[in-house]
Amino acid sequence: DTGVSQDPRHKITKRGQNVTFRCDPISEHNRLYWYRQTLGQGPEFLTYFQNEAQLEKSRLLSDRFSAERPKGSFSTLEIQRTEQGDSAMYLCASSPAGPSGYTFGSGTRLTVV
Amino acid sequence: AQSVTQPDIHITVSEGASLELRCNYSYGATPYLFWYVQSPGQGLQLLLKYFSGDTLVQGIKGFEAEFKRSQSSFNLRKPSVHWSDAAEYFCAVGGNNQGGKLIFGQGTELSVKP
Numbered sequence: 115d116t117g118v119s120q121d122p123r124h125k126i127t128k129r130g131q132n133v134t135f136r137c138d139p140i141s142e143h144n145r146l147y148w149y150r151q152t153l154g155q156g157p158e159f160l161t162y163f164q165n166e167a168q169l170e171k172s173r174l175l176s177d178r179f180s181a182e183r184p185k186g187s188f189s190t191l192e193i194q195r196t197e198q199g200d201s202a203m204y205l206c207a208s209s210p211a212g213p214s215g216y217t218f219g220s221g222t223r224l225t226v227v
Numbered sequence: 228a229q230s231v232t233q234p235d236i237h238i239t240v241s242e243g244a245s246l247e248l249r250c251n252y253s254y255g256a257t258p259y260l261f262w263y264v265q266s267p268g269q270g271l272q273l274l275l276k277y278f279s280g281d282t283l284v285q286g287i288k289g290f291e292a293e294f295k296r297s298q299s300s301f302n303l304r305k306p307s308v309h310w311s312d313a314a315e316y317f318c319a320v321g322g323n324n325q326g327g328k329l330i331f332g333q334g335t336e337l338s339v340k341p
Contacts, residue, residue: 118270119271145327147327147328154333154334155333155334156231156317156332156333156334157271157317157327157329157331158331159328159330162327162328169272170328191268199323205270205271207270207271209327211327213259213278213327214276214327215261215263215273215276216271216273216329217273217329218263218270218271218272219270220268220269220270221268221270223268
């Protein structure tokens with residue numbers, strides 16, 4: 115068990131560019147979550163998958179954001195036409211089904227300049 | 228509305244002193260409650276969780292938390308703080324009808340004085 119991996123750790127992009135982040139969950143976890151965390155705040159829920167199905171999306175997730183989890187394994191989060199307000203830490207977590215705490219990855223810090 | 232309130236933005240304690248971090252929640256169903264710790268630039272690590280049963284739960288690193296339904300609270304405690312405990316602490320609430328989605332508080336930053 116290597117934990118939850120996120121790539122890249124840091125991303126600096128120019129406003130208007132598209133970015134994509136990857137998350138590799140713990141292999142036996144069938145739930146995968148994306149959260150966003152801004153400075154001085156707790157994580158805010160963006161979306162989650164059970165296996166390959168995206169079951170819920172937050173209203174925070176504008177149409178510029180899209181997430182996929184093909185084959186129920188790794189997941190990608192894409193942000194199109196980035197804005198400065200997208201600058202944040204993007205956290206991925208996974209868990210087994212049923213009541214359980216998450217295992218978080220180390221996050222991807224996005225800076226939009 | 229579902230929410231978590233951590234009233235203390237920043238707390239400073241002396242090394243060896245006891246610690247209590249406050250957490251109050253608002254949740255319409257039976258809550259699942261969690262405490263996470265985050266070091267700078269890192270992801271969150273689960274300290275402990277409460278689902279049901281004994282209202283005093285033990286976690287890692289010597290932390291414990293007590294669920295008080297009547298007060299809608301889930302305060303985190305540690306009898307003797309170590310310098311390595313300096314970090315950001317987050318309380319979170321979820322439920323079985325939420326698909327595992329958690330609502331986090333805004334966090335309490337803990338500083339430890341030598």
